[in-house]
Amino acid sequence: MSDELLTPDQMAKADRLAIEGGPFDGYGLMLNAGRAVAAVVLAHFPQARHAHILCGPGNNGGDGLVAARFLREAGMAVSAYLAPAPREGGEVARALADFPETVRPLEAFCATAEDVVVDALFGAGLARPLDGVFATLVDKARLSGAPVVAVDLPSGVSGQSGAVLGAAMAALRTVTFFRRKPGHLLFPGRGLCGTVEVADIGIPRRVLAEIGVDLFENTPRRWRAALPAPDPLGHKYSRGHAGIFSGGPSATGAARLAAMAAARSGAGAVTLLSPASALLVNAAHLTAIMLQRADDPDHVAAFAGERKLSALAIGPGYGVGEKCRAFVAMAAGLRRERGLGLVLDADALTSFEGEPEALFACLNLGGVEEAGSVVLTPHEGEFARLFPGLGAHVGLSKVERARRAAARAGATVVLKGSDSVIAAPDGRAVINIHASPYLATAGSGDVLTGLITGLLAQGMPGFEAAAAAVWLHGDAGLRLGAGLVAEDLPAAIPAVLAGLSAADESFREGPR
Ligand SMILES: NC(=O)C1=CN([C@@H]2O[C@H](COP(=O)(O)OP(=O)(O)OC[C@H]3O[C@@H](n4cnc5c(N)ncnc54)[C@H](O)[C@@H]3O)[C@@H](O)[C@H]2O)[C@@H](O)CC1
Numbered sequence: 001m002s003d004e005l006l007t008p009d010q011m012a013k014a015d016r017l018a019i020e021g022g023p024f025d026g027y028g029l030m031l032n033a034g035r036a037v038a039a040v041v042l043a044h045f046p047q048a049r050h051a052h053i054l055c056g057p058g059n060n061g062g063d064g065l066v067a068a069r070f071l072r073e074a075g076m077a078v079s080a081y082l083a084p085a086p087r088e089g090g091e092v093a094r095a096l097a098d099f100p101e102t103v104r105p106l107e108a109f110c111a112t113a114e115d116v117v118v119d120a121l122f123g124a125g126l127a128r129p130l131d132g133v134f135a136t137l138v139d140k141a142r143l144s145g146a147p148v149v150a151v152d153l154p155s156g157v158s159g160q161s162g163a164v165l166g167a168a169m170a171a172l173r174t175v176t177f178f179r180r181k182p183g184h185l186l187f188p189g190r191g192l193c194g195t196v197e198v199a200d201i202g203i204p205r206r207v208l209a210e211i212g213v214d215l216f217e218n219t220p221r222r223w224r225a226a227l228p229a230p231d232p233l234g235h236k237y238s239r240g241h242a243g244i245f246s247g248g249p250s251a252t253g254a255a256r257l258a259a260m261a262a263a264r265s266g267a268g269a270v271t272l273l274s275p276a277s278a279l280l281v282n283a284a285h286l287t288a289i290m291l292q293r294a295d296d297p298d299h300v301a302a303f304a305g306e307r308k309l310s311a312l313a314i315g316p317g318y319g320v321g322e323k324c325r326a327f328v329a330m331a332a333g334l335r336r337e338r339g340l341g342l343v344l345d346a347d348a349l350t351s352f353e354g355e356p357e358a359l360f361a362c363l364n365l366g367g368v369e370e371a372g373s374v375v376l377t378p379h380e381g382e383f384a385r386l387f388p389g390l391g392a393h394v395g396l397s398k399v400e401r402a403r404r405a406a407a408r409a410g411a412t413v414v415l416k417g418s419d420s421v422i423a424a425p426d427g428r429a430v431i432n433i434h435a436s437p438y439l440a441t442a443g444s445g446d447v448l449t450g451l452i453t454g455l456l457a458q459g460m461p462g463f464e465a466a467a468a469a470v471w472l473h474g475d476a477g478l479r480l481g482a483g484l485v486a487e488d489l490p491a492a493i494p495a496v497l498a499g500l501s502a503a504d505e506s507f508r509e510g511p512r
């Protein structure tokens with residue numbers, strides 16, 4: 001499946017460019033779309049007693065009317081229901097004229113669990129919350145127990161953000177056209193789409209270049225070429241040296257999880273930078289990971305130079321407050337002066353609650369060009385603390401919130417969750433769906449921090465390192481499934497890396 005994602009506006013442009021370039025006009029595209037929907041209904045619900053096609057006033061409804069005609073021709077019992085007054089002379093009116101039966105008002109809809117419902121009320125043109133008869137139809141469809149096949153998007157789901165406007169259909173399958181939309185990947189929309197199929201309706205791939213696609217699903221295609229591979233003549237320090245800051249004696253586990261993940265990602269050496277008070281507890285639990293006392297920022301800076309540290313992570317289990325801010329400032333200095341990569345997570349983000357500008361100022365490059373990459377890895381709670389005004393309830397899509405945060409911080413932002421978004425300061429963004437809900441377990445985020453740090457240490461750029469780490473972390477979660485605890489994740493990384501070649505294959509481009 002292709003990994004480009006188009007907003008509804010970009011999709012409208014794709015339609016326009018395709019129609020301009022031919023061979024299909026608008027009605028030709030609608031015929032192809034409706035035929036694709038009918039084919040999905042026939043393939044997956046051939047036993048349905050009756051097909052009920054709910055058609056809205058726009059082109060989504062037109063697709064529904066075309067599907068109704070093809071289903072009828074294939075021998076299915078069909079009822080089509082239409083919102084009042086499609087535009088005269090338009091494509092929907094033409095689809096209506098070509099439908100040989102009387103269509104009924106939407107209010108007449110009534111189905112049973114043995115039937116199938118085609119939801120063609122609204123797609124890309126959803127402009128306001130569903131209410132009145134449309135909201136009633138959502139309830140009626142749910143109560144009927146009939147499976148729903150959504151045309152383009154479940155009606156009520158925003159293609160742009162995945163948000164539910166008012167109410168939304170819950171589909172078992174969704175047939176979309178040309179390319180998926182962000183709303184198919186972002187929750188809650190993703191949870192309402194069921195299985196998403198992308199139909200080829202004759203829009204040529206070349207229109208993508210003109211649209212300037214800037215959002216993708218997070219697949220290996222986006223970062224595979226930048227993934228580090230060992231040099232046959234390399235030695236451990238040429239494979240990167242990652243430093244992970246540990247918290248105090250009662251909070252050391254998070255940093256050790258991150259350190260092991262950094263090592264598994266391929267970094268040649270990993271050192272845990274521990275306060276003196278936690279050296280013994282850390283020493284008791286480390287083998288391949290090295291240990292260094294780190295109570296004084298100046299000593300750490302000297303150590304980083306002597307031992308050629310190439311990336312640092314601070315935050316997991318570290319503790320919130322002045323000490324954390326001081327070490328972040330020191331790490332930001334090393335990044336500016338020596339090009340170290342830097343990952344800030346958890347307590348390193350929360351420590352700047354109320355004064356995020358202080359963090360962004362110390363991350364500011366100040367004209368130094370070869371400075372290393374910075375990646376911030378907040379979950380929604382940390383994100384809201386660091387980026388007030390961009391929290392989950394501001395009415396922007398998760399992609400837009402992550403993009404604005406990345407631009408504000410001048411750093412790559414991983415906005416974590418069930419639909420993690422990775423955004424770069426230059427506007428590049430990907431949405432990750434390659435993950436498992438079993439990853440919602442304590443310490444899982446610490447492993448992600450370690451994976452990113454390990455990849456940065458090996459010289460991978462920030463955006464690619466973050467996207468790759470999120471995918472690898474998700475793949476480990478999918479492989480382990482039920483029963484996984486955070487300790488299992490680093491150990492699963494060798495199998496994840498070995499499986500990457502197979503994953504590459506499945507994301508190869510189709511013919512168009
Ligand atoms: N040539 C094209 O542009 C193609 C478009 N296609 C289909 O066209 C759809 C987009 O068509 P449209 O742009 O006409 O948009 P829609 O059909 O999604 O809906 C737009 C219409 O619904 C009304 N509307 C929006 N939200 C409403 C609400 N909450 N309550 C009541 N009325 C509401 C609008 O005023 C407008 O009349 C796609 O989703 C896809 O299914 C396909 O036919 C392929 C080709």
Ligand SMILES: Nc1ncnc2c1ncn2[C@@H]1O[C@H](COP(=O)(O)OP(=O)(O)O)[C@@H](O)[C@H]1O
Binds near residue numbers: 444
């Ligand atoms: N429902 C989910 N589906 C997929 N991944 C999830 C889900 N919930 C959480 N995750 C992932 O698990 C990790 C949890 O990180 P975080 O919230 O920082 O936890 P912790 O601090 O305990 O390590 C993140 O990478 C997040 O994207």
Ligand SMILES: [K+]
Binds near residue numbers: 121123150153155
């Ligand atoms: K729909």
